[in-house]
Amino acid sequence: KNEVEQSPQNLTAQEGEFITINCSYSVGISALHWLQQHPGGGIVSLFMLSSGKKKHGRLIATINIQEKHSSLHITASHPRDSAVYICAVSKGGSEKLVFGKGTKLTVNP
Amino acid sequence: GAVVSQHPSWVICKSGTSVKIECRSLDFQATTMFWYRQFPKQSLMLMATSNEGSKATYEQGVEKDKFLINHASLTLSTLTVTSAHPEDSSFYICSATRQSNSYEQYFGPGTRLTVT
Numbered sequence: 001k002n003e004v005e006q007s008p009q010n011l012t013a014q015e016g017e018f019i020t021i022n023c024s025y026s027v028g029i030s031a032l033h034w035l036q037q038h039p040g041g042g043i044v045s046l047f048m049l050s051s052g053k054k055k056h057g058r059l060i061a062t063i064n065i066q067e068k069h070s071s072l073h074i075t076a077s078h079p080r081d082s083a084v085y086i087c088a089v090s091k092g093g094s095e096k097l098v099f100g101k102g103t104k105l106t107v108n109p
Numbered sequence: 110g111a112v113v114s115q116h117p118s119w120v121i122c123k124s125g126t127s128v129k130i131e132c133r134s135l136d137f138q139a140t141t142m143f144w145y146r147q148f149p150k151q152s153l154m155l156m157a158t159s160n161e162g163s164k165a166t167y168e169q170g171v172e173k174d175k176f177l178i179n180h181a182s183l184t185l186s187t188l189t190v191t192s193a194h195p196e197d198s199s200f201y202i203c204s205a206t207r208q209s210n211s212y213e214q215y216f217g218p219g220t221r222l223t224v225t
Contacts, residue, residue: 031212041147041200043216086152090212095141097214099152 003027006087006100013107019074021103023087026068030093034061034072035086037102043086046072077107112136113205115217122193122224129189130220132203138183139205143214144176147200159186193224 004025034046047061054061063070087100112135122128145153159165165178177189204214
């Protein structure tokens with residue numbers, strides 16, 4: 001079993017919809033990361049969090065340490081949000097990242 | 110701030126030749142740089158961790174003689190794919206941290222390597 005599991009694998013939404021992507025992990029972590037990868041391949045770090053909740057614009061990330069679960073929410077989704085969203089964890093004091101397999105989001109106009 | 114660049118963004122080379130990919134931190138000194146590869150429709154796979162002035166630490170299964178990593182300064186790390194073969198064709202991405210024991214990584218835009 002992978003140490004970081006994401007769901008769903010693929011997600012299609014209509015513009016304006018509220019999006020949720022889930023991430024579960026099975027190891028002790030120092031931090032959890034949400035990354036965005038556009039079709040061109042470049043990766044942008046959206047959030048790094050170790051507790052609670054963070055918000056940036058239309059994006060919200062939450063983490064529940066006890067349940068080893070995190071969610072990424074996108075409010076009022078837009079076609080430009082179409083990308084692969086990757087959950088990754090910094091495992092127990094290490095700087096190395098362990099990656100989930102990603103969620104491919106397509107937002108249709 | 111915290112911009113990481115890679116050069117080239119894409120490269121095509123013939124089988125048996127070597128290719129060098131550069132990763133630079135443009136506006137900060139990178140204490141650690143990481144090299145990843147990504148096959149189509151797959152997630153990133155860590156190849157090696159690189160610290161300035163010391164030998165890179167390679168992940169299990171990554172051939173250090175094939176993927177030469179040099180971290181000559183706090184702003185530059187290079188990955189050289191030696192004697193490239195078609196199976197080395199992949200997307201190579203670097204990332205950097207800007208202080209020790211920092212978990213935040215800043216990613217480069219990636220380099221797409223095609224070996225013919």
